[in-house]
Amino acid sequence: MKRIVSYLIALGLIALAGLTVGVFAQEPLNPAARESIQLGEARIAEAQAAGIPAFPDRPLWRDAIALGREAVRQAPGRSEPLRFLAKAYTLTRWYFPAWRTWLEYLQVGGSLDPEAQEWFVLVGNELGFTSYHRGDFEQALAYYLQVIDRVPGHLEAYIWAGRILIETGRPAQAIPYWQEVVTRDPVDRRAAYFLELARDQARWGISAVNAFREGVSAHEAGNLSLARERFARATTANPDYAAAWAWLGRVAFEQGHYRDAATFYDRARRLEPTNEAYQFFYRESRRLAGD
Secondary structure, eight states, rough: OOHHHHHHHHHHHHHHHHHHHHHHOOOOOHHHHHHHHHHHHHHHHHHHHHTTOTTTTTTTHHHHHHHHHHHHHHHHOOOOHHHHHHHHHTTTTTTTHHHHHHHHHHTTTOOOOOOHHHHHHHHHHHHHHHHHHHTHHHHHHHHHHHHHHHTTTOHHHHHHHHHHHHHHHHHHHHHHHHHHHHHHOTHHHHHHHHHHHHHHHHHHHHHHHHHHHHHHHHHHHTOOHHHHHHHHHHHHHOOTTTTHHHHHHHHHTTTTOOHHHHHHHHHHHHHSSTTHHHHHHHHHHHHHHHO
16 A cells, blocks of 8 residues: 555656646746847848848848847747747858757757748758758758758758769668658659669669660660660679660660670570560570571
């Protein structure tokens, strides 16, 4: 009985502690910080009404940022001042401190309401895009992945993450991002193309697939000699790449090199015995070669 009573008392204390935390968490912002935020919002409104370009060193905008910093100092650990300061940084296109401040805002328990979500995504995309074009692909990827983590509905970040992973030689990691894009937007032909590319590269190897696709492009352009060279390169990069052998056979067949075509189609059909097209063109190549 004593154990039960002790257990109930412990539960009551835990509940009381949780209630106390909840009460303190809802404490109003101290007047000084609240006033700084209000003054900062007023400065932004004045700047926008006056048509002052939004840059951190311009009148009123500079004041708004200073007031935001003061509010953060006056109420450390509170989300409201951080949200305002992040907003001021974002509106003035000061993206790096804006990003840092948005992350700090989230760390102290701030949430991304629709307006904050829009700004957070804007800053992450801008920094990701800038890093990408600077050649810092890992940093760019980090920005886009954080956007995905916080705003999973933002499709553009998935596109950039998938693109960067393919371009940096990680096709297997790119697959889920492109799959997400295709799932949400089935008519996006670009996403379907990159999903197929990522899957092929993950299966057959990057060098083999790139050479193979260059061969297809050369064939479509009517450059059979270049196409043959690229398909041969693909089979060298991965001797188990049946489609590359088949296309190599197709080019040889179209050039009238039937014995070569039979050899290449033979490799393809052995790798994929159930492929009827490979079987047919193997037999046809042998017939035309007089074998």
